[in-house]
Amino acid sequence: xxxxxxxEALLNYINQNNAPFSMPGHKGGRGFLTTEEGRAFYNNxxxxxxxxxxxxxxxxxxxxxxxxxxxxxxxxxxxxxSYFLVNGSTSxxxxxxxxxxxxxxxxxxxxxxxxxxxxxxxxxxxxxIYIKNIVSKxxxxxxxxxxxxxxxxINENCDAKGIxxxxxxxxxxxxxxxxxxKEAKARNMTILVxxxxxxxxxxxxxxxxxxxxxxxxxVVMSAHKTLPSLTxxxxxxxxxxxxxxxxxxxxxxxxSTSPSYIFLAALDYARYFLEAHGKNEFEKVIVLADKxxxxxxxxxxxxxxxxxxxxxxFGEYNIDIDRSRFVINICENYNANEVLIYLKDxxxxxxxxxxxxxxxxxxxxxxxxxxxxxYEALKECPLKSFSKEYSEVDxxxxxxxxxxxxxxxxxEREYVTIDSAVGKISAVSVVPYPPGVPIIMPGEKVDNEVxxxxxxxxxxxxxxxxxxxxMLQIVK
Amino acid sequence: xxxxxxxEALLNYINQNNAPFSMPGHKGGRGFLTTEEGRAFYNNxxxxxxxxxxxxxxxxxxxxxxxxxxxxxxxxxxxxxSYFLVNGSTSxxxxxxxxxxxxxxxxxxxxxxxxxxxxxxxxxxxxxIYIKNIVSKxxxxxxxxxxxxxxxxINENCDAKGIxxxxxxxxxxxxxxxxxxKEAKARNMTILVxxxxxxxxxxxxxxxxxxxxxxxxxVVMSAHKTLPSLTxxxxxxxxxxxxxxxxxxxxxxxxSTSPSYIFLAALDYARYFLEAHGKNEFEKVIVLADKxxxxxxxxxxxxxxxxxxxxxxFGEYNIDIDRSRFVINICENYNANEVLIYLKDxxxxxxxxxxxxxxxxxxxxxxxxxxxxxYEALKECPLKSFSKEYSEVDxxxxxxxxxxxxxxxxxEREYVTIDSAVGKISAVSVVPYPPGVPIIMPGEKVDNEVxxxxxxxxxxxxxxxxxxxxMLQIVK
Numbered sequence: 001x002x003x004x005x006x007x008e009a010l011l012n013y014i015n016q017n018n019a020p021f022s023m024p025g026h027k028g029g030r031g032f033l034t035t036e037e038g039r040a041f042y043n044n045x046x047x048x049x050x051x052x053x054x055x056x057x058x059x060x061x062x063x064x065x066x067x068x069x070x071x072x073x074x075x076x077x078x079x080x081x082s083y084f085l086v087n088g089s090t091s092x093x094x095x096x097x098x099x100x101x102x103x104x105x106x107x108x109x110x111x112x113x114x115x116x117x118x119x120x121x122x123x124x125x126x127x128x129i130y131i132k133n134i135v136s137k138x139x140x141x142x143x144x145x146x147x148x149x150x151x152x153x154i155n156e157n158c159d160a161k162g163i164x165x166x167x168x169x170x171x172x173x174x175x176x177x178x179x180x181x182k183e184a185k186a187r188n189m190t191i192l193v194x195x196x197x198x199x200x201x202x203x204x205x206x207x208x209x210x211x212x213x214x215x216x217x218x219v220v221m222s223a224h225k226t227l228p229s230l231t232x233x234x235x236x237x238x239x240x241x242x243x244x245x246x247x248x249x250x251x252x253x254x255x256s257t258s259p260s261y262i263f264l265a266a267l268d269y270a271r272y273f274l275e276a277h278g279k280n281e282f283e284k285v286i287v288l289a290d291k292x293x294x295x296x297x298x299x300x301x302x303x304x305x306x307x308x309x310x311x312x313x314f315g316e317y318n319i320d321i322d323r324s325r326f327v328i329n330i331c332e333n334y335n336a337n338e339v340l341i342y343l344k345d346x347x348x349x350x351x352x353x354x355x356x357x358x359x360x361x362x363x364x365x366x367x368x369x370x371x372x373x374x375y376e377a378l379k380e381c382p383l384k385s386f387s388k389e390y391s392e393v394d395x396x397x398x399x400x401x402x403x404x405x406x407x408x409x410x411x412e413r414e415y416v417t418i419d420s421a422v423g424k425i426s427a428v429s430v431v432p433y434p435p436g437v438p439i440i441m442p443g444e445k446v447d448n449e450v451x452x453x454x455x456x457x458x459x460x461x462x463x464x465x466x467x468x469x470x471m472l473q474i475v476k
Numbered sequence: 477x478x479x480x481x482x483x484e485a486l487l488n489y490i491n492q493n494n495a496p497f498s499m500p501g502h503k504g505g506r507g508f509l510t511t512e513e514g515r516a517f518y519n520n521x522x523x524x525x526x527x528x529x530x531x532x533x534x535x536x537x538x539x540x541x542x543x544x545x546x547x548x549x550x551x552x553x554x555x556x557x558s559y560f561l562v563n564g565s566t567s568x569x570x571x572x573x574x575x576x577x578x579x580x581x582x583x584x585x586x587x588x589x590x591x592x593x594x595x596x597x598x599x600x601x602x603x604x605i606y607i608k609n610i611v612s613k614x615x616x617x618x619x620x621x622x623x624x625x626x627x628x629x630i631n632e633n634c635d636a637k638g639i640x641x642x643x644x645x646x647x648x649x650x651x652x653x654x655x656x657x658k659e660a661k662a663r664n665m666t667i668l669v670x671x672x673x674x675x676x677x678x679x680x681x682x683x684x685x686x687x688x689x690x691x692x693x694x695v696v697m698s699a700h701k702t703l704p705s706l707t708x709x710x711x712x713x714x715x716x717x718x719x720x721x722x723x724x725x726x727x728x729x730x731x732s733t734s735p736s737y738i739f740l741a742a743l744d745y746a747r748y749f750l751e752a753h754g755k756n757e758f759e760k761v762i763v764l765a766d767k768x769x770x771x772x773x774x775x776x777x778x779x780x781x782x783x784x785x786x787x788x789x790f791g792e793y794n795i796d797i798d799r800s801r802f803v804i805n806i807c808e809n810y811n812a813n814e815v816l817i818y819l820k821d822x823x824x825x826x827x828x829x830x831x832x833x834x835x836x837x838x839x840x841x842x843x844x845x846x847x848x849x850x851y852e853a854l855k856e857c858p859l860k861s862f863s864k865e866y867s868e869v870d871x872x873x874x875x876x877x878x879x880x881x882x883x884x885x886x887x888e889r890e891y892v893t894i895d896s897a898v899g900k901i902s903a904v905s906v907v908p909y910p911p912g913v914p915i916i917m918p919g920e921k922v923d924n925e926v927x928x929x930x931x932x933x934x935x936x937x938x939x940x941x942x943x944x945x946x947m948l949q950i951v952k
Contacts, residue, residue, distance in 0.1 A: 003548065004513050005541040006744040009532060010524040010737060011516055022527050023734070029522035037480050040487055045521055046505035048486040049707050051498055052939075053825055054817070056485055061941045068481040086708060087563040088732025119729040224734065231525050232562060232736040245889070245949065249904075253595040254730065256564025258499070258700065260708040261486060262738075268482040341530070349529055413721070428725075463528075465537045473721065 018349040019370035021326070021360035024224040024231045025270075030365040031228025032269070035277065038228065041269050049262050059084065059259045060252045069268045076275050077212045079219070079237035081244070083251055086263045089196040090116040091254040092220030092236040096192045097164070098124055098254075099246040100218065105161040108153055111398055112142050113166055114194055115431050115465075118405070118438055125406040128441075129157050133169075135396045136313055139305055139329045140356040142396055142437075144319040145175035154187060162190035167211050168197050170352070171359060172322030173310070174208045179318070181215045190240070191215075196222040199235065199270075200324065203278040206286045208320040212237045218247075226324070226363055229270035233263045281364035286323045289362055292371040293326070301331040301383045305357070326360035330383070337460050338386040346377040355389045355456070399450055403443035403475070405429075412476040418454050418467065421446040424474040430466035432457045438466075446472070494825035495846035497802070497836035500700040500707045501746075506841040507704025508745070511753070514704065517745050525738050535560065535735045536728045545744045552751050553688045555695075555713035557720070559727055562739045565672040566592040567730040568696030568712040572668045573640070574600055574730075575722040576694065581637040584629055587874055588618050589642055590670055591907050591941075594881070594914055601882040604917075605633050609645075611872045612789055615781055615805045616832040618872055618913075620795040621651035630663060638666035643687050644673050646828070647835060648798030649786070650684045655794070657691045666716070667691075672698040675711065675746075676800065679754040682762045684796045688713045694723075702800070702839055705746035709739045757840035762799045765838055768847040769802070777807040777859045781833070802836035806859070813936050814862040822853040831865045831932070875926055879919035879951070881905075888952040894930050894943065897922040900950040906942035908933045914942075922948070 020027040032038035041048070050056065057064035066084070074082035085091050097120035101107060104125060109117065111130040121128050132149045133142040145165070154160065163184050168174040177193065184191040195201070195211040199221035202210030211219040217240040223229035238247060273281075293304040303309075305327040310319050321327075330336045336353040343350055343358075351359045360374070402425045403411075413427040424446055429438040432453070439453045440446060454472075457464040466472065496503040508514035517524070526532065533540035542560070550558035561567050573596035577583060580601060585593065587606040597604050608625045609618040621641070630636065639660050644650040653669065660667040671677070671687040675697035678686030687695040693716040699705035714723060749757075769780040779785075781803045786795050797803075806812045812829040819826055819834075827835045836850070878901050879887075889903040900922055905914040908929070915929045916922060930948075933940040942948065 004741075004744050004748045005544040005548070006737070007513060007517055007741045007748075009541045010526070010741050011520060013526060013529070013532060014520055014523045022529055024525055024527065026522070026525070029525075032522065037483060041483055042522060044487060044490055046502070046508065046518060046706075047490045049500055049502070049505075050486070050489060051500060051707060051827075053489070053498055054820060056489060058939050058941075061939055063939075065481040065485045072479065072481070087567070087730075088734045090732045090734075091563070094729075114733070116729075116733055119725075123729065222734065230522075230736060230738065231527060232732045232734050232739070246885075249595075253570075253592075253599065254563075256566045256708045257590070257592055258564045258566075258698065258708050260706065260739075261482070262706065263708070263736075265480075265483045265486050268480050272480045272483075344530060351527075409722075463534050463537055463539075465534075 016347065018344070018347050019373040020349055020366070021362065021370070021374065022349045022351040023361060024229070025226045025363040025365070026228040027363055027365040031363065035273065037269060037272060041265055045262055048265055049260065051258065056261065059086070059264065060257060066264065073235060073271045074237070076271055077210065077237055079212050079239055080241045081238045083236040084264055084267045085234035085236050085255065086232065086259040087255045088232045089194065089220045089222045089234040091251070092234050093117050093194055094120045094254045095236065095247065095250040096218040096220060097121065098250040099243050100190045100192060101126055101161055106157060106159055107162050107164060108157060108160045109164045110145060110166050112169060112437050113164060114196065115429065115438060117164055117194060118429055118441060122405045122442065127404050129153060129160060130398050132398065133396055134314060134317065138313055141171055141327070141354060142169065143173050143310065143314060144317055145180065147176070147179070147317060150180070151183065154183060154189070158187060160189060162192060164192045164194065166194045168208065168322055170197065171327045172197065172325035174320040174322070176318040177211060177214045177216070190217050192217060193219045195219050197225050199223055200226045200274065200278065200282055203274060204283050206283055206323060208322060212239060215239065223267055223270045225361065227270040228273050228365065229266040230263055233267050235267070282324060285362055285364045285366060288368060288371060289323060289326065292375055295375050296328065296378060299378055301334070301381070302378050303329045303331070305329055324362045326362065328358045328360065330356055330358070333388045334383050334386045335389045337462070339381065339383070342381060343374070343377055348374050348377050397439070397449040399440050399444040399447050401444045405442045408442040408475055413473050414476050415471040415473050417470055418451060418472050421472045421474055422448060422451055427473040427475050428466040430454060430464060430472065432462050432464045492823065494820070494823050495849040496825055496842070497838065497846070497850065498825045498827040499837055500705070501702045501839040501841070502704040503839055503841040507839065511749065513745060513748060517741055521738055524741055525736065527734065532737065535562070535731070535740065536733060542740065549711060549747045550713070552747055553686065553713055555688050555715055556717045557714045559712040560740055560743045561710035561712050561731065562708065562735040563731045564708045565670065565696045565698045565710040567727070568710050569593050569670055570596045570730045571712065571723065571726040572694040572696060573597065574726040575719050576666045576668060577602055577637055582633060582635055584633060584636045584639045586621060586641050588645060588913050589640060590672065591905065591914060593640055593670060594905055594917060598881045598918065603880050605629060605636060606874050608874065609872055610790055610793065614789055617647055617803070617830060618645065619649050619786065619790060620793055621656065623652065623655070623793060626656065627659065630659060630665070634663060636665060638668060640668045640670065642670045644684065644798055646673065647803045648673065648801035650796040650798070652794040653687060653690045653692070666693050668693060669695045671695050673701055675699055676702045676750065676754065676758055679750055680759050682759055682799055684798060688715060691715065699743055699746045701837065703746040704749050704841065705742040706739055709743050711743070758800060761838055761840045761842060764844060764847060765800060765802065768851055771851050772804065772854060775854055777857070778854050779805045779807070781805055800838045802838065804834045804836065806832055806834070809864045810859050810862045811865040813938070815857065815859070818857060819850070819853055824850050824853050873915070873925040875916050875920040875923050877920045881918045884918040884951055889949050890952050891947040891949050893946055894927060894948050897948045897950055898924060898927055903949040903951050904942040906930060906940065906948065908938050908940045
């Protein structure tokens with residue numbers, strides 16, 4: 001075979017036949033094989049890759065089948081208007097921030113937001129004020145919004161135009177979005193929600209409510225993370241259409257004018273699946289997950305975090321958790337990333353790990369066999385042979401800011417080694433991936449905590465954007 | 477079957493089994509079936525839809541297989557650096573304009589540019605100066621850059637920071653890009669090329685040279701239009717890397733952080749195909765096209781435009797044409813759109829039509845059977861029963877400007893009927909699709925010529941963005 005590196009790596013990966021607990025939600029195609037409609041999609045996928053010929057409508061000016069499908073989407077989620085996105089939640093996050101805010105606006109943003117939100121803040125030239133998360137001391141993970149810090153922050157910044165919240169976070173943990181929306185509306189602030197991981201919410205009482213129902217002004221949902229759609233597909237919902245002209249402009253501007261009909265059909269199918277089969281199928285996988293949660297919690301060294309744990313640690317916060325997701329905490333500070341690699345060797349593909357926890361995304365297409373494979377692998381895990389993770393890094397740290405993010409772009413910049421960057425102003429965002437949350441933003445000062453996190457990621461094979469060959473770009 | 481409108485329409489379209497002369501270049505999947513590597517892709521496409529797990533690299537910080545594949549791409553095209561784009565040429569056009577220019581910069585732009593270029597001009601707050609095209613009187617089509625107007629314009633605007641050119645245009649017609657690059661470099665202007673339709677150029681002497689070889693600073697190419705890749709995939713090439721940090725930022729910002737591995741594998745495959753089989757396969761389809769060009773030119777009412785026609789009408793311009801594309805001119809002003817619809821009924825899918833010409837995109841995966849089907853359908857075409865197209869509209873018209881495009885966003889706006897808009901400043905771009913070239917930009921004054929084009933499009937079922945229920949948004 002000639003050298004086609006990506007294709008070769010994919011074929012090699014497929015042959016490993018791992019139990020799929022990572023994205024996408026269709027789990028290696030299974031998600032399209034349970035219905036007649038899904039099989040029709042599966043069997044015609046490449047033939048269905050066509051362009052905007054007569055009868056197939058135009059995503060950038062829908063008047064036919066795309067309009068009809070988007071109306072079905074809107075009606076299902078209960079939004080005023082909904083859109084298909086072929087450039088992922090990224091394009092939705094850019095569109096909502098560009099259409100809701102103007103240059104120079106102050107906005108309140110959860111620090112634990114996705115990189116695409118921060119890119120939008122830079123390009124839209126906004127002044128971000130950050131809200132902190134609460135961090136579980138027991139599990140060393142960012143659990144939810146710190147509501148005291150949130151209320152204090154919005155009271156101190158009444159001139160802010162809006163609020164950007166992640167619901168749920170990568171761990172499936174949900175802040176009290178209803179309360180956040182209420183506080184925002186009381187102050188006439190626009191409330192935007194990145195619900196990339198919450199497209200399946202609201203389909204059953206066993207899951208948290210979805211962000212559209214909870215009254216956010218605009219909501220972005222990835223379709224591929226938890227539903228049977230393809231990677232890079234998303235939904236965008238508008239509840240407050242006072243700015244519709246700008247929304248239409250930006251959604252169109254940030255998406256290809258040659259959109260993939262494979263993606264559009266997948267988006268259409270995922271909505272259909274959720275509507276016709278979602279309640280039943282998600283409840284089935286949650287019952288299965290609950291069973292294996294108990295089994296795993298019966299093992300000595302692993303603990304699946306559940307709602308009861310949240311209540312015990314943060315009872316006052318009214319936080320919720322996605323029961324279709326496993327966050328497995330590793331006991332006694334054994335390195336979670338080493339466990340993730342061990343599981344992969346055993347044919348179990350997790351989604352991501354931080355230092356202490358591993359995240360597994362389940363969907364209705366995970367089988368009991370998958371969960372049993374995970375359970376057996378954990379049972380046999382030679383945990384004591386793994387290294388311990390002593391160097392605690394503060395994932396919730398916000399460095400001091402000197403410039404607003406967009407101002408950095410006009411300054412002279414230079415590369416320095418990371419250890420000599422302490423005290424300097426970063427010219428870039430530095431983002432460990434996953435979870436894609438920046439540890440420093442352009443305009444903020446590098447301090448020792450930031451240095452620790454960077455060094456930790458580099459030592460633990462965690463991909464970290466913004467660092468190039470051990471160098472960081474700073475403002476001169 | 478439940479209501480899944482997009483999926484249903486696609487399945488219906490596939491069943492029509494049309495001879496494929498529209499995008500994408502793989503022609504209903506054929507493009508993946510001629511090689512072992514292509515079949516491996518075809519047969520594993522949905523299983524290959526995976527996320528950035530260990531070993532599969534990260535498009536936003538390539539260090540493994542994606543880096544290797546992008547280096548193969550760069551080396552093949554002879555660029556300094558090349559990128560895969562999963563959000564189409566659109567994301568490449570945004571990235572090159574955002575990274576090459578700063579707010580307020582004056583730039584020189586071919587009026588005949590793609591909508592995504594104009595969106596970038598609006599969002600980057602640039603001051604565009606337009607260059608006109610030469611229009612064939614014989615064939616009523618925009619043929620190439622008007623070089624006198626170009627030279628005059630750049631001489632009058634020495635303070636412009638750069639030039640944005642389309643090469644080739646939708647008709648496969650190529651301006652003298654070498655000369656344009658020379659003029660730009662002599663004036664120290666950055667030269668950016670939208671080569672969405674020219675990814676196959678340079679693979680054979682039977683095709684025009686490619687834009688990277690001709691020395692453009694940055695070049696965007698759609699991979700799906702002419703190569704065996706999937707819709708919405710593109711390549712981005714950098715020849716001048718002085719601004720690489722910004723290029724990396726914008727390319728990443730305008731693309732999904734959950735990029736499709738199906739797309740990445742397709743991009744990798746298309747490069748491989750072009751490198752290993754492109755010369756041979758494109759020469760074969762060009763020989764076939766030449767044969768059918770002669771046959772069609774033997775028919776009474778149709779004429780495939782060839783290089784000789786360009787020389788006869790515009791000998792002094794050194795323009796070229798893509799021989800793998802058919803532009804069929806319809807005689808005596810019979811309506812080309814009606815012919816396009818007739819052909820579709822006969823199972824022949826063209827790419828697009830203007831009033832007088834139909835464009836057919838051929839690729840190595842078109843067969844003699846396809847071309848014969850086209851030829852036979854044209855032979856039997858009851859042309860005399862179609863309406864004539866008398867109302868000439870000036871597709872090369874540039875209305876007077878009153879505001880620069882981005883200024884419109886801050887103004888009060890209102891909707892008016894199109895006939896009462898004459899004399900008012902448009903608040904939006906109005907873009908017939910295809911070919912996706914604006915007839916009026918935000919900030920320009922609606923005049924009678926603009927009104928004529930809009931009315932023509934509405935009467936001829938040509939999708940026209942910017943007009944909603946017969947209304948246009950204007951500046952109050």
